[in-house]
Amino acid sequence: MSQLKPVSHLDSIPSTPGKFKMDKSPYIHRLRWHSSLTKLTFWSFLFLGLILFFFLRSPSSPSPSDPSRRSLRTSNWGGPSWEKRVRSSARVRSRNGLSVLVTGAAGFVGTHVSAALKRRGDGVLGLDNFNDYYDPSLKRARQALLERTGVFVVEGDINDSALLRKLFDVVAFTHVMHLAAQAGVRYAMQNPGSYVHSNIAGLVNVLEVCKSANPQPAIVWASSSSVYGLNSKVPFSERDRTDQPASLYAATKKAGEEIAHTYNHIYGLSITGLRFFTVYGPWGRPDMAYFFFTKDILKGNQIPIFEAPNHGTVARDFTYIDDIVKGCLAALDTAEKSTGSGGKKKGSAQLRVFNLGNTSPVPVTQLVSILEKLLKVKANRLMLKMPRNGDVQFTHANISLAQKELGYKPTTDLQTGLKKFVRWYLSYYSSSGKKSAG
Ligand SMILES: NC(=O)c1ccc[n+]([C@@H]2O[C@H](COP(=O)([O-])OP(=O)(O)OC[C@H]3O[C@@H](n4cnc5c(N)ncnc54)[C@H](O)[C@@H]3O)[C@@H](O)[C@H]2O)c1
Ligand SMILES: *[C@@H]1O[C@H](CO)[C@@H](O)[C@H](O)[C@H]1NC(C)=O
C-alpha cells in the first residue's frame, strides 16, 4: 500500500503544457540583426547551455515521497477538446439544476455522489489525482462507470491552483462538493506528508480558488466523525468537544473545520462540513475493515479483531453509502449562496456542520458474524488489543440536527447494506481474472 513509485524525469514537466512553449526571447531578435556565423554559434551555445542548466537544476529524481511531485506526474490537462469535455460534463440538464465540481470523484463516496447528481440532471465535473494509497485500478473502474453516465473526471491535484482556476474559468460552478482527501487513520504514521498535502494545503487551495471565483460557489465538504477523538460522551453531537483528536487524520479534519470557519468569516463563503461515520457499501474502500475482512475471510486468512481493554467492545456506527449520498445531496440543496464577490465579503454567509451517521453502533465482532453468514465461510478470528495509534473505541452519531435541517434519515441497516456490498464484491472480483483485491 505504498505510494512510493519510481518517478521519472517526466515529473519535472510543468503541469501547464503551455508553459513549455518558448516565448520569443530578446536573444532570438538579436540573432536576426547580427547573422554572422560566429555570433550565431556563440548564441546557440549560450542558448543550449541555458536549456541544459534549466534541466539539470530541476531534480531528475525527486524524493518519491514528495506528494506535490507525485501529483505533477498525473496532471495532464488543457486544450480545446479537453475544455469541451469539461463543459459538456458540467452542463446542467434539469430546471434549477446545480453545476457541481466534485473533488475526489474517483473515490468511494465521490463516485456515488457524482452519479446521483448526474442522474437527477445536475451538471457534474469530477477531479481526482488517482493516487495509489489503495489500488488505483479500482479508481479507474469507478471512473469508467462515471464516464458511462456522462461524468468526466479530470485527472489532477486539488493543490494545483492553476488547474482549479482554469476549471472555474471554463465553468461557473454553483457548488463544490469537496471529497478529495487523504483518508485512513493508521497510514498517517507511514506518510504524514500526504495528509498535510491533501487535507490542509489542498483544502486551502480549493477555498482560495472558490473565494476568488465570480460568482463564488457554495461548498459542501467531508469532515469526519474522527474529530470527536477521545470524546467519551455518546452519542456524539455537533456541539461536543472536538479538541482531542486521536490521529493525524482526525487532526487535519479538525483543522479543516477551523479553516472553513476562517474562509466563511473573511470571504463570505457558504460552507457545510459533513462528519461521515464509517461509510461502507459497493465500490467501497479496500483499506477499510469490512472490505479487507471480506477478502481475508474468502482467502482463509486470519483476521485481526481489535478489543478494548478488559475485553471491551469496539463498535462503529456503520453508515450505508446510499444514506450518505442522500445526506450529501440534501446538504447541497439546502446550501445558501456565498455572499462575497471579487474576493471580498459582502455579508455574512452560512456555516454549518452535520453528523451523517446511522445512529446504531455495531460491534466489530458482529460485523464479522454477518460477513461469515453472507459469505458462507467461517472466519479465522484473531483477537488483539487495540493499539493506541489512531483508532477510537466506538463511534455513535446523534443525527437529530441533520434530521431537522436536511431531512436526513438513514434507512439501511448493516445486515442489508453488507449484503449489497458482498454481492458487488463477488461480482467485481470474479468478473475479471486479472483483478485482485489489493
Ligand atoms: N469512507 C468513510 O468512512 C469516511 C468517513 C469519514 C470521512 N470520510 C471522508 O470522506 C471523503 C471521501 O472518502 P472516501 O471514503 O470516498 O475516500 P477515497 O479515498 O475513496 O476518496 C478520496 C479520493 O480523493 C482523491 N484524492 C486524494 N487526494 C487528492 C488530491 N490531493 N487531489 C486530487 N484528488 C485527491 C483520491 O484519489 C480518492 O479517489 C474524504 O474526505 C474522507 O476523508 C470518509
Ligand atoms: C501546495 O501547492 C503550493 C503551490 O501552489 C506549494 O507551494 C506547496 O508546497 C504545496 N503543498 C504541499 C503540502 O504539497
Ligand SMILES: *[C@@H]1O[C@H](CO)[C@@H](O)[C@H](O)[C@H]1NC(C)=O
Ligand atoms: C442530540 O443533539 C441535539 C442537538 O442537535 C440535542 O438537542 C439532543 O439533546 C442530543 N441528543 C442526545 C441523546 O444527546
